[in-house]
Amino acid sequence: MxxxxxxxxxxxxxxxxxxxxxxxxxxKNGETFGLIGPNGAGKTTALRIAATLLLPTSGTxxxxxxxxVQEAAEVRKIITYLPEEAxxxxxxxxxxxxxxxxxxxxxxxxxxxxxxxxxxxxxxLGERLKDKTKTYSKGMKxxxxxxxxxxxxxxxxxxxxxxxxxxxxxxYHVREIIKRYVKEHNVTVLLSSHNMLEVEHVCxxxxxxxxxxxxxxxxxxxxxxxxxxxxxxxxFAKVIxxx
Amino acid sequence: MDLLKGFGNFLLKELKELVRDPKILLxxxxxxxxxxxxxxxxxxxxxxxxxxxxxQATVLVVNNDGGNWSTSLIAFLNFSARVSxxxxxxxxxxxxxxxxxxxNITYLIEIPEDFSAKMNxxxxxxxxxxxxxxxxxxxxASLFENIGSSVIDNLIYKFNRHWAPDSVAINKSTIIKxxxxxxxxxxxLTTLMYSQAIAMPITIMILLTYSMQIAAxxxxxxxxxxxxxxxxxxxxDRFAILMGKLSGTILVAGIGALAYMLGFNYYMSxxxxxxxxxxxxxxxxxxLVPSVFGYLLLGISLFVTLLSALALAVIVSAFVxxxxxxxxxxxxxxxxxxxxxxxxxxxxxNTLPLALKxxxxxxxxxxxxxxxxxxxxxxxxTAIIGIVYVTAFTLVVMYLASRLFATEKILTxxxxxxxxxxxxxxxxxxxx
Numbered sequence: 001m002x003x004x005x006x007x008x009x010x011x012x013x014x015x016x017x018x019x020x021x022x023x024x025x026x027x028k029n030g031e032t033f034g035l036i037g038p039n040g041a042g043k044t045t046a047l048r049i050a051a052t053l054l055l056p057t058s059g060t061x062x063x064x065x066x067x068x069v070q071e072a073a074e075v076r077k078i079i080t081y082l083p084e085e086a087x088x089x090x091x092x093x094x095x096x097x098x099x100x101x102x103x104x105x106x107x108x109x110x111x112x113x114x115x116x117x118x119x120x121x122x123x124x125l126g127e128r129l130k131d132k133t134k135t136y137s138k139g140m141k142x143x144x145x146x147x148x149x150x151x152x153x154x155x156x157x158x159x160x161x162x163x164x165x166x167x168x169x170x171x172y173h174v175r176e177i178i179k180r181y182v183k184e185h186n187v188t189v190l191l192s193s194h195n196m197l198e199v200e201h202v203c204x205x206x207x208x209x210x211x212x213x214x215x216x217x218x219x220x221x222x223x224x225x226x227x228x229x230x231x232x233x234x235x236f237a238k239v240i241x242x243x
Numbered sequence: 244m245d246l247l248k249g250f251g252n253f254l255l256k257e258l259k260e261l262v263r264d265p266k267i268l269l270x271x272x273x274x275x276x277x278x279x280x281x282x283x284x285x286x287x288x289x290x291x292x293x294x295x296x297x298x299q300a301t302v303l304v305v306n307n308d309g310g311n312w313s314t315s316l317i318a319f320l321n322f323s324a325r326v327s328x329x330x331x332x333x334x335x336x337x338x339x340x341x342x343x344x345x346x347n348i349t350y351l352i353e354i355p356e357d358f359s360a361k362m363n364x365x366x367x368x369x370x371x372x373x374x375x376x377x378x379x380x381x382x383x384a385s386l387f388e389n390i391g392s393s394v395i396d397n398l399i400y401k402f403n404r405h406w407a408p409d410s411v412a413i414n415k416s417t418i419i420k421x422x423x424x425x426x427x428x429x430x431x432l433t434t435l436m437y438s439q440a441i442a443m444p445i446t447i448m449i450l451l452t453y454s455m456q457i458a459a460x461x462x463x464x465x466x467x468x469x470x471x472x473x474x475x476x477x478x479x480d481r482f483a484i485l486m487g488k489l490s491g492t493i494l495v496a497g498i499g500a501l502a503y504m505l506g507f508n509y510y511m512s513x514x515x516x517x518x519x520x521x522x523x524x525x526x527x528x529x530x531l532v533p534s535v536f537g538y539l540l541l542g543i544s545l546f547v548t549l550l551s552a553l554a555l556a557v558i559v560s561a562f563v564x565x566x567x568x569x570x571x572x573x574x575x576x577x578x579x580x581x582x583x584x585x586x587x588x589x590x591x592x593n594t595l596p597l598a599l600k601x602x603x604x605x606x607x608x609x610x611x612x613x614x615x616x617x618x619x620x621x622x623x624x625t626a627i628i629g630i631v632y633v634t635a636f637t638l639v640v641m642y643l644a645s646r647l648f649a650t651e652k653i654l655t656x657x658x659x660x661x662x663x664x665x666x667x668x669x670x671x672x673x674x675x
Contacts, residue, residue, distance in 0.1 A: 053654060054655070073478075076476055077478040085469045086472065089468070
């Protein structure tokens, strides 16, 4: 079985700035893998490369064996991507937005309808789905977008800071959606977060990133044990020499 | 006064923000400051050169009279203009065209055989008027093309003042598409036609600027609302995204243009209804309305121009992050729309200096206007050449736009206004 994500020595430069500096990690099929690190560590750039939005300056990244540069169109058929600050179309209702997105994944009206129904259930927004998305709170919008990213059961869902900026209740809801959906439908998830405590509850394995490089990788429990820490935040501080 | 407390401070902040935004400074202040003097220069040059040309041109007089008065009139004309004389020629359609071609002129005057007799009669009976005939060619290319008609009016007016008031009048005819149409003053025809034909450049101007705004806003909105990234990772060809953007914009702009043209047509019809008496000309019966083929060519010309403008708007708006910046940045393209539209509204491109002529032909947005004039006189070749040129330009712009959408530049490209350099250099590769 090929790996869900295989990143080998990926480098990404923006002019003088090196955002990703020789990043290597593997994600197994069916697992939830977290890239964690502080702001500016290179998490979003790495996810954007995986989502075929950015080209690596050097190195390779493969999604289920498909090269994200040479086979980008094929990669896009098996992934969904949720950007950190994603928005929905303001003048579409939540329901219309889900319908619009579903139609990219299937030509069958029934299948599209099924996806929308499932997404509607995941969002938990009920009747509010009939309202235009511009009337939604940040948490409601994020729930809609997470549901959109999962509704077609992608082989790989790439979620950038899925709970960023959400209050406790909305963040809890989004985390539950991800955990439940992955188990039910064998979806592989590659997510990023700077909230290391939250990641412990969602991810099977994590890679700690600092200055564009992986500084530690493993199951959260293993990492905590290895570094004798109570949580991943402490692990990170120890790895980069802060503690 | 408490109501306005803090107003001055706030106003100062607003002004600083607006003036320091290079996009606003360039688009709203510097561009208009440069554009209108350029336009004024073109206009005054053209009017002046048309006038000089008319004054320097040879006035051909066909003298079928042979009496003293015709000799006096020719001598009088000779005093103010260069006159060539042809004697005793029956002026039928072909002869007039031959004479105009041989002398390379656009108008001639005929002194009919009874001219001197009528002048003599006028001495005793002032109700008798001696007529000269004026034949002027009409091409519809410029508002000033029939300035020769005014020159002759002026000369005859002076002749009348010199000899006897109202002794001589002019019977004017116009040569349209090689046929002499009796009793039509080419000057009035030009004025009338322009009062109607002015709608086309204005419509094109509004249609292009309006649709470019929509296209630029539409791309910038995707960026501002953070929907573009999601869109670019969907299983659809990025060219389809580009075409979707362009088509949506064309549809909205097309409906807008239609509404505008309907309103403008109503405005123009109410305007021509009050035209002075004696100018109730029917342009259709004179063959001065485009044929179906002409309309088709104009439609194609307009479509390809619109497409290139929209693709260009999409490209430039990809370099900014928000709607306000996108709307400002397309403002840089507006002079390329306004200058040809306003200049060609009144002027004949063929009478302009070579450099200006090349410049106007090089600007793609000139071509629908040039085509709109050309098709009226049945000059389809000019319209077709314009279409070929704009299509080639459009293909280049569309190619650039599709390349932009195919690469990460659609997300990462940014304009740095200090020197207009790109802030970040990204790899030249693209996704397959």
